[in-house]
Amino acid sequence: xxxxxxxxYRMTGMINSTNEVASVRTWIPNPVxxxxxxxxxxxxxxxxxxxxxxxxxxxxxxxxxxxxxxxxAVERNPNxxxxxxxxxxxxxxxxxxxxxASQEVAPGVFYLTGGSHHSVAIAQRDHIVLIDLP
Numbered sequence: 599x600x601x602x603x604x605x606x607y608r609m610t611g612m613i614n615s616t617n618e619v620a621s622v623r624t625w626i627p628n629p630v631x632x633x634x635x636x637x638x639x640x641x642x643x644x645x646x647x648x649x650x651x652x653x654x655x656x657x658x659x660x661x662x663x664x665x666x667x668x669x670x671a672v673e674r675n676p677n678x679x680x681x682x683x684x685x686x687x688x689x690x691x692x693x694x695x696x697x698x699a700s701q702e703v704a705p706g707v708f709y710l711t712g713g714s715h716h717s718v719a720i721a722q723r724d725h726i727v728l729i730d731l732p
Contacts, residue, residue, distance in 0.1 A: 599611050599613065607624070608624065608625060609622060609623070609624045610622070610623045610624070611623075616643075618640070618643050618650075618652070619640050619652075620639065620640060620641070621637065621638065621639045621640065622637070622638045622640075623635060623636070623637045623638075624636050628660070629713070629714055629715050630715065630730070631660050634659060634660045635659075635660065635661070636657065636658070636659050636664075637657065637658045638655065638656070638657040638658075638665075639654075639655070639656050639657075640652035640654070640655055641653075641654045641656075642654040646669075646671060646672035646673075647672070647673075647674070648674050649672045649673075649674055651669060651672045652669065653668065653669045653670070654666075654667070654668060654669070655667040655669065696712045696713040697712050698710055698711070698712035698713075699711050699712055700719075706720060706721040706722075707719075707720050707721075708720075708721075715730060717729060717730050
């Protein structure tokens with residue numbers, strides 16, 4: 599099964615033959631890798647009292663291990679109430695735009711700065727080569 603949220607956030611999930619979520623794949627923005635794949639697998643489902651839940655959860659981001667959980671206990675959630683702090687509730691939902699500055703360091707070679715990463719742009723006769731530098 600798959601879905602897309604807001605026309606840009608895509609998720610694909612695999613359901614096994616016993617109707618358990620086997621894996622979920624999505625893509626998130628990453629300043630170095632661009633759209634980075636995040637894959638999470640769920641396995642070794644067990645009955646934890648009233649709840650059937652995977653006892654093993656493994657996540658890879660950009661093909662690299664990011665999270666590995668072994669679940670030994672699951673408790674059904676009671677009714678709870680959370681108070682959202684004002685600083686969180688009023689926080690902006692979109693980051694401020696990044697201003698990029700360009701400095702020509704040699705004829706046709708530009709050092710681009712701004713945000714957390716910098717780049718070099720090299721002007722060619724019919725195209726531009728962009729080199730990302732962390």
